[in-house]
Amino acid sequence: MSRITEVKTYDFRFPTSDTLSGSDAMNKDPDYSSAYVVVSTDADDGLSGNGFVFTIGRGNDVVCRAIDSMGQVLIGRNVEELLGNMRIAWDLFVHDSQLRWLGPEKGVEHMAIGAVLSALWDLKGKRAGKPLWRLLAEMEPEELVATLDFRYLTDVLTPEEAVDILKAGQEGKQERIDNLLKVGYPGYSTAAGWLGYSDDKMVELAKEESQVKGFRQIKLKVGQDVEDDLRRLGKAREAIGPDVALAVDANQVWDVPQAIEWINKFHDFKLNWVEEPTSPDDVLGHAAIARAIAPIKVATGEQMQNRIMFKQYLQADAFGIMQVDATRVAGPQEVVLEYLLAKKFNKTVCPHAGGVGLCEAVCHFAMFDYVAVSGTMEGRMIEYVDNQHEHFVHPTQIRNGNYVAPTAPGNGTEMTLETAEKYLYKG
Ligand SMILES: [Mg+2]
Numbered sequence: 240m241s242r243i244t245e246v247k248t249y250d251f252r253f254p255t256s257d258t259l260s261g262s263d264a265m266n267k268d269p270d271y272s273s274a275y276v277v278v279s280t281d282a283d284d285g286l287s288g289n290g291f292v293f294t295i296g297r298g299n300d301v302v303c304r305a306i307d308s309m310g311q312v313l314i315g316r317n318v319e320e321l322l323g324n325m326r327i328a329w330d331l332f333v334h335d336s337q338l339r340w341l342g343p344e345k346g347v348e349h350m351a352i353g354a355v356l357s358a359l360w361d362l363k364g365k366r367a368g369k370p371l372w373r374l375l376a377e378m379e380p381e382e383l384v385a386t387l388d389f390r391y392l393t394d395v396l397t398p399e400e401a402v403d404i405l406k407a408g409q410e411g412k413q414e415r416i417d418n419l420l421k422v423g424y425p426g427y428s429t430a431a432g433w434l435g436y437s438d439d440k441m442v443e444l445a446k447e448e449s450q451v452k453g454f455r456q457i458k459l460k461v462g463q464d465v466e467d468d469l470r471r472l473g474k475a476r477e478a479i480g481p482d483v484a485l486a487v488d489a490n491q492v493w494d495v496p497q498a499i500e501w502i503n504k505f506h507d508f509k510l511n512w513v514e515e516p517t518s519p520d521d522v523l524g525h526a527a528i529a530r531a532i533a534p535i536k537v538a539t540g541e542q543m544q545n546r547i548m549f550k551q552y553l554q555a556d557a558f559g560i561m562q563v564d565a566t567r568v569a570g571p572q573e574v575v576l577e578y579l580l581a582k583k584f585n586k587t588v589c590p591h592a593g594g595v596g597l598c599e600a601v602c603h604f605a606m607f608d609y610v611a612v613s614g615t616m617e618g619r620m621i622e623y624v625d626n627q628h629e630h631f632v633h634p635t636q637i638r639n640g641n642y643v644a645p646t647a648p649g650n651g652t653e654m655t656l657e658t659a660e661k662y663l664y665k666g
Pocket residue numbers: 488490514515541591
């Protein structure tokens with residue numbers, strides 16, 4: 240038996256605002272940051288569990304403090320008992336009767352819970368010698384479903400239905416694992432599209448990302464000035480040609496009528512989707528936008544606070560593309576539930592990534608989905624930006640525009656502290 244001996248947080252902040260990398264209509268000067276946690280045990284294997292929350296600067300310390308407060312609850316706990324049924328850890332935090340008042344199930348506390356649960360799943364994967372995508376995909380359907388919390392979901396998805404979905408996903412699973420290891424999983428690039436970039440820099444990067452790196456979609460930030468958007472979209476479409484997909488992202492900047500009017504000027508550019516047109520809490524607003532801008536699809540989800548919001552979006556058919564995020568919700572169990580909901584509603588999921596650690600983290604869920612849930616990569620792709628990967632022990636690898644399937648045990652988010660430590664926030 241082993242016990243948890245330490246839960247240590249690190250407030251990493253990278254000065255990305257210096258180059259305006261990451262800038263968009265709502266977030267003009269982000270400093271990509273990570274509230275990173277290391278969970279240590281007294282086991283002889285020397286393994287640690289790693290998790291994090293992605294933020295864009297100020298407030299990263301608040302997330303660290305929230306994780307610290309949860310760490311106190313974990314110290315001395317029996318590791319094998321926790322990892323043997325991850326539902327125990329979920330209930331410990333998500334259903335803490337006092338902590339819950341701070342959400343419930345949303346915001347800083349929920350994200351901090353996600354970091355802690357991710358770290359425990361990372362440790363579970365490392366002990367099993369499997370990358371997280373494979374650990375999840377190779378759990379027995381009943382065993383995985385037993386870790387999931389269906390509270391507030393059973394009007395659309397019951398545990399029995401989830402087991403049935405996962406059992407159906409067993410068919411052809413080994414072939415899909417082999418295919419995934421061979422070809423990887425499609426990515427798309429946002430590297431060219433930051434609003435702070437000049438037209439020339441955007442065009443140069445759009446060409447490089449599509450023609451050299453092989454991405455089959457690029458995405459531009461929009462929503463600051465409609466004439467600028469039209470000019471940039473024209474140049475981007477010319478740079479990438481007709482066969483590479485193009486999407487745009489407004490990062491919640493519009494009200495509903497403004498979104499409809501603005502996006503309907505974009506039809507000439509054959510956009511695949513418009514992302515985050517308005518507040519992520521506005522289910523019916525998104526539904527109205529989706530109806531008014533077809534055939535351009537609405538995409539959202541990176542700031543959707545929990546599985547119950549995704550449920551409502553799906554019930555209202557309020558988006559065409561569902562974008563899960565690895566650190567917005569309470570860890571792997573909630574992300575798995577989101578994928579099961581998407582499968583139930585036959586919705587395409589294209590995960591949010593790009594920020595420090597997000598590519599490393601979220602690809603595991605997309606790959607788990609391909610192997611064990613949806614069984615398809617059709618129309619699906621994971622966002623990619625070449626940011627801060629050098630600080631990870633097993634950084635994301637891209638080959639021909641595809642994410643290479645990770646083979647290292649764990650969730651992929653372990654950082655190289657020697658290089659990252661110079662980005663520790665000093666206050
Ligand atoms: Mg976005």
